[in-house]
Amino acid sequence: MPFIRERLVHVHSCSDMSRSLLRNILFADPDLQKIYGDSVSDLQTQFKIPHSKALSIYKYLRATSPEQLLAYFDSKNIFTITILDSDYPLLLKEIYDPPLVLYGMGLRTILASEKRLAVVGTRAPTSIGVQTISKLIPAISRNDWTIVSGFARGIDSLAHWQTINASGKTIAVLGSGLSYLYPKENFDLFSQMSKNHLILSEYPPNTPPQKWHFPARNRVISGLCKAVLVIEAKERSGSLITADQALEQGRDVFAIPGSIFSSQSKGTNLLIQQGAKLVLHEEDILQELQEH
Numbered sequence: 001m002p003f004i005r006e007r008l009v010h011v012h013s014c015s016d017m018s019r020s021l022l023r024n025i026l027f028a029d030p031d032l033q034k035i036y037g038d039s040v041s042d043l044q045t046q047f048k049i050p051h052s053k054a055l056s057i058y059k060y061l062r063a064t065s066p067e068q069l070l071a072y073f074d075s076k077n078i079f080t081i082t083i084l085d086s087d088y089p090l091l092l093k094e095i096y097d098p099p100l101v102l103y104g105m106g107l108r109t110i111l112a113s114e115k116r117l118a119v120v121g122t123r124a125p126t127s128i129g130v131q132t133i134s135k136l137i138p139a140i141s142r143n144d145w146t147i148v149s150g151f152a153r154g155i156d157s158l159a160h161w162q163t164i165n166a167s168g169k170t171i172a173v174l175g176s177g178l179s180y181l182y183p184k185e186n187f188d189l190f191s192q193m194s195k196n197h198l199i200l201s202e203y204p205p206n207t208p209p210q211k212w213h214f215p216a217r218n219r220v221i222s223g224l225c226k227a228v229l230v231i232e233a234k235e236r237s238g239s240l241i242t243a244d245q246a247l248e249q250g251r252d253v254f255a256i257p258g259s260i261f262s263s264q265s266k267g268t269n270l271l272i273q274q275g276a277k278l279v280l281h282e283e284d285i286l287q288e289l290q291e292h
């Protein structure tokens with residue numbers, strides 16, 4: 001039997017494996033050895049799952065070995081980081097329900113520094129939002145802060161590009177597997193980041209994007225970072241979910257104020273009203289973070 005790390009990646013990569021089910025399996029079988037000998041009925045009974053799911057997991061575990069799976073990932077330039085590894089990000093390990101496995105492409109060494117700032121915002125930024133990104137992100141990244149975002153169109157993509165153009169370091173956290181480029185217009189960004197920066201996902205590479213993946217993905221974005229900066233967000237948006245998760249994780253939240261007449265500023269203005277730190281200049285962020 002391979003080591004538990006390899007078994008963890010193997011079991012995690014099953015398409016019918018959920019986070020909660022894997023945690024239940026680990027609770028019952030901490031070394032992930034018994035599961036390889038379980039019958040379909042064993043899986044179904046012990047973990048209270050439908051017969052179809054139990055059968056799928058049973059077949060998957062026998063269709064390929066952990067060693068074969070990792071060799072396949074290596075052929076696709078994909079590496080894995082498990083919660084058992086020494087370089088698993090400590091900040092992320094602190095959160096509730098941290099990913100047990102991360103799949104990555106690019107420079108794994110970027111994770112060595114904990115100076116990471118999440119930058120999130122609307123997919124349809126105004127010209128003011130674009131100018132704000134252009135002003136703040138290069139200055140912050142030149143102070144050795146790694147910019148983390150979600151690879152979405154709009155503020156996320158602009159934050160990645162501004163960091164790249166400033167010769168900084170940036171990390172994208174996807175809501176799909178690494179083999180699914182989403183959104184497709186970010187092909188050039190993916191090409192750059194998968195070689196010279198870092199792309200991460202908690203979803204196995206062949207997992208297509210699903211709408212429920214993105215709120216879960218947001219907890220990883222904030223969990224990787226010491227703070228979250230929100231640049232333009234509607235009153236109900238994924239960016240505010242990220243901010244809420246950051247607060248639950250004990251992270252600082254910064255927000256850019258905007259016009260009371262702009263729908264794209266309602267969310268950030270609301271965050272400030274609720275206690276987020278108002279940002280007018282990059283020093284407002286840098287000085288605050290240096291105190292931690």
